[in-house]
Amino acid sequence: MVKLNINLILSGVSGNTKKMRDESISHFLSRLTHLHLQERQLDEIKCDLSMCPNLLVLYLYDNKLPRIPTLDGNKFLTRLYLQDNSIGTITNLSSLRNLKVLYLGGNCLNIIEGLENLWELEELYVENQNLPPGEKLLFGSSSIMAIAPSLRILKTSGNQLDSLKELQPLHGLTHLYINNNKLFSMKDLSDVLINMYQLVQLEVYSNPFCLLNKFRDKIIILVKSLEMLDGREISKTTKKFLHNWSVSKNALKRNECKAINSHFPMNHLAKGDAADNGRKAFPRFATIAGYVIPSLPIRKEFSRILAKASTVKNDATNKVSSSFNQTLH
Template sequence: MSAPPVDAIEKKEQPVESQEAKAQPTEKSARVAVVQQATSTYGDSSDEENEDGEEGQPEIEDEQILEDLPDDTQEIELIHSKLFAISKLGLSRFTQLKKLCLRQNYISVLDPEALGPLTELEDLDLYDNRIKHVGTALDTLTKLHTLDLSFNNLKHVPHSLPKLTTLRTVYFVQNRISRIENLSGLGRTLRSLELGGNKIRKIEGLEELVNLEEVWLGKNKISKLEGLHTLKKLKILSIQSNRITKLEGLEELESLEEIYISHNGIKKIEGLEKNLNLRTIDVGNNDITELENVSHLSNLEELWMSYNKIETLQALEPQLKHISTLETIYLEGNPVQAKEGPHYRRKIILALPQLKQLDATYVKQI
C-alpha cells in the first residue's frame, strides 16, 4: 500500500502523472537536445552531431530550436530550456500540434499571435514559469483538454477559461489565487480541478461544475466545508492543510470515494452518513479523540488516523471488524500507541483480522 497523497502540489498526483517526475531537467542543454531529437526522428544523425550539446558549445537561438521539425508535428517538448518568451519559436506554423510542453522556463508573457493558430492543441503545459496573467492568448484553443499553469504567479483564475469549452483537467497549483472564480461554462466537460497551494479562504464558484470528479484544494486557508452540494459526481476531495474544524457539508456527495482532510483541526468523525461509497478516509494529524461513525461504510478500504488524540482501541471491533473490504489502517502517533506499548500491534491485528497493512508495514499472520 502507498501512503496517502499529501496533496496536488506534492503529488500529481495521484490521479495524474507526478509533476515532479515530469519536471526533471535534461542532462544536456534542452535547446540542443530537442534539435538532436528532431534530427534522429526525421533523419540520421552522426556521433559528431550528438556531441553538440556538450558543455562549452554555443547555445542555439530561439528561432533555431524548432526549425528542423516538420509543420505537421503533433508534440513539442521544451523543458528547462531557458526560454523567456515564446514569440520567436515559430509555433504558429504547427497548426496540427496537439501537445505543447514548456515546463521550467522563465516565460512571463503568453503571446496570442504565437498560440492563437494552435487551434488543434489538446494539452498545454506551462508548469513552473513566471506567468502573471494569460490575457487573450488561450482564447482560440477551443479543443484544449488539459491546462497546467501550476507554479506561476497568477493572482486570478484566467478570465478566458469559460471559452475553453472542452477542458477536462486544469492545474493552478502553487500560485497566488485568492478566489475560486471564472469557471462558469465548464460544467459540461471539467472533471478535475487543482487549486492547491494558493490563498483561497472559501469554497465557492463550483456550483455549475456538476461533472467534477476530483477537487484538490490542499494548502489553502479554507475554514469551512461548503459550496460542494451540487457536485453529485465527485469522487475525490482533497482539502488537506487548511483550517477546517468540522466534517460537514458532504451530505449530497453520494459518489464520494476518497476524502483527504489531514492536517486540519477536526475534532470528530461525523457527517458521513450518506457517503456510502467511501473507500479511503484520511483524517490524520487532526484533533480526533475517538473512532466513531464509520461502521456503516461497508466499502471502506483504507482509514488513516495517525497523529490524533485516540487513547483506546476499544472502538476498533464494533466500528470496523465487520467491514471485510478494510485492508489498511494507520493509528501510529496516537496516545494509544504509547499506552499499549508492545501490545499495540498485536491487539489491532486480533481485533481486525482482515487487515493487510497496519501503519507503515504489512500485517503478518499471528
C-alpha cells in the first residue's frame, strides 16, 4: 500500500519549479501549478492536496486509486489525469468549475455521472472501462445535459455500447470516438450524428454496423462537416461526388413515385373508399395524398410488374378476338 504524503508530493514537482533558498515548504507548495504523481502505485491520498491551491494540472494516472481524491481546495484545476486506476464512481469533482480536460479511461466506471458542475469541460475521456460481463457504460442524463454546451471531444471506445441515444444532447462535439463497441443500427447512429454540425473527426471502426454496405459513404453524406473518418482523411472531391450521387438517387426515387402514381391513379374512386380500395387492389402499396404508390420498388421489379400487366391485357384481348372469330364462322 502506498499513501500520498508530503515527500511524495515534493518528488512530483517538475524540474522547472525549484524551491528557493529559505523558502518554506508550505509557500513552495502553494505556488505549484503542475504536479506529477503518475505511476507511483498510489492506492490512497492521505494528505490534503489543498496545500497546493494553485494547481492547474494534476497527473494521477497509472496508480491504484479506488476513488477520486478530495479536490475541494484545488478549484483552479483545468486538467485532471485519472486514467488507469480502479475508480468505480465519479465523486469529488463538484468544486472544479474551471476543469476543461478530464481523463477517466481504463477505470471501473459503469455510469458517467457527477459532472453537473463542470460547465467548462471541453474534453472527456472515458474509454475502455473494466465492466462486468454483459454490462455497458451508461451516461447520466443530468451530467450529459450539464456538459453539452461546452464539450468538444468525447472518447468512449470499448465500452460495450449498443446505443447512442444518451449522447443526443452533445450537439457541439468536434471529435467523437465510439469505435470497438456493439453498435448494430445505422439509424441509431444517424439520429445522433445528424445534429452534430461541427463534427470534424469520427472513429467508428470495429462496430457491427461497419459490415453494412457503403456505411462509410452514408456517414460522409450525413455529416457534411466531417474531415476525418476512422483515421482516413475525406477529400473535397469525395464529398462532392457522394453529395451529387445522393442528390441523383433521391431525384430518381421521386421520379419513380410519379411514374407509378400515373399508372395507378386513384382519383376515380370514391373519396371515402379510395384508401381501402387501393389497399385491396394493390396490397403492397401505401396510400399517400389520395394516390396509391408503392414502397419504392427497385426499377427491375417495377418493370416486371408493368410487363406482367401488359401480358395479361394482351392475353385477354387475344381470347376475346378468337372467340369472336369462332362465332362468325
